[in-house]
Amino acid sequence: FTLPDLPYDYNALEPHIDEQTMKVHHDKHHQSYVDKLNKAVEGIDLGNKTIQEVLSSINELPQDKQTPIINNGGGHANHSFFWEILSPNSNKQPTGNLAEAINKTFQSFDNFKEEFSNSAITKFGSGWAWLVINKNKELEITTTSNQDSPLSEGNTPILTIDLWEHAYYLKYQNRRPEYIEAFFNVINGEKAEDLFNKAN
Numbered sequence: 001f002t003l004p005d006l007p008y009d010y011n012a013l014e015p016h017i018d019e020q021t022m023k024v025h026h027d028k029h030h031q032s033y034v035d036k037l038n039k040a041v042e043g044i045d046l047g048n049k050t051i052q053e054v055l056s057s058i059n060e061l062p063q064d065k066q067t068p069i070i071n072n073g074g075g076h077a078n079h080s081f082f083w084e085i086l087s088p089n090s091n092k093q094p095t096g097n098l099a100e101a102i103n104k105t106f107q108s109f110d111n112f113k114e115e116f117s118n119s120a121i122t123k124f125g126s127g128w129a130w131l132v133i134n135k136n137k138e139l140e141i142t143t144t145s146n147q148d149s150p151l152s153e154g155n156t157p158i159l160t161i162d163l164w165e166h167a168y169y170l171k172y173q174n175r176r177p178e179y180i181e182a183f184f185n186v187i188n189g190e191k192a193e194d195l196f197n198k199a200n
């Protein structure tokens with residue numbers, strides 16, 4: 001497994017997410033998950049499975065290997081997804097079919113944003129808040145702890161925010177709600193709609 005390049009410059013998400021945070025987050029934290037994942041899978045035959053496929057079928061792995069792969073494979077998959085769902089050219093809202101589905105499920109984008117933000121603000125400790133398509137093919141706001149992946153619960157991720165302090169502490173310190181507000185200025189709504197369309 002290898003660290004993917006960021007799809008934009010380190011400073012491209014300024015002022016909402018700062019360059020220093022992006023450098024440390026991508027080059028150090030994400031790299032470290034990749035390195036530890038590669039160690040964790042030594043001696044295991046994964047065939048040609050992607051990390052997403054590995055996490056979706058985690059129970060097929062030997063029990064004593066699951067935890068380090070959930071933690072570091074989840075770290076790799078979650079961060080790879082996070083970089084893609086952010087954009088310097090954000091339209092700040094999902095578009096098209098996804099926008100319609102959000103209105104249907106959450107009444108309005110503003111309502112969705114408030115519910116998603118509340119889940120993210122109140123998530124205790126380290127983890128992630130997600131908009132997913134669940135097993136019933138419905139949009140749902142969920143959270144995962146640590147580096148657990150929604151894929152392991154059978155959910156398909158559409159949008160996410162990293163709630164680990166390393167994602168915001170340099171710029172926002174303890175002000176997680178400000179970071180969450182800023183996140184909505186850099187979401188890649190077109191990518192989210194793309195994922196939504198593929199999952200339906």
Ligand code: MN
Nearest residue numbers: 029162164167
């Ligand atoms: Mn992170």
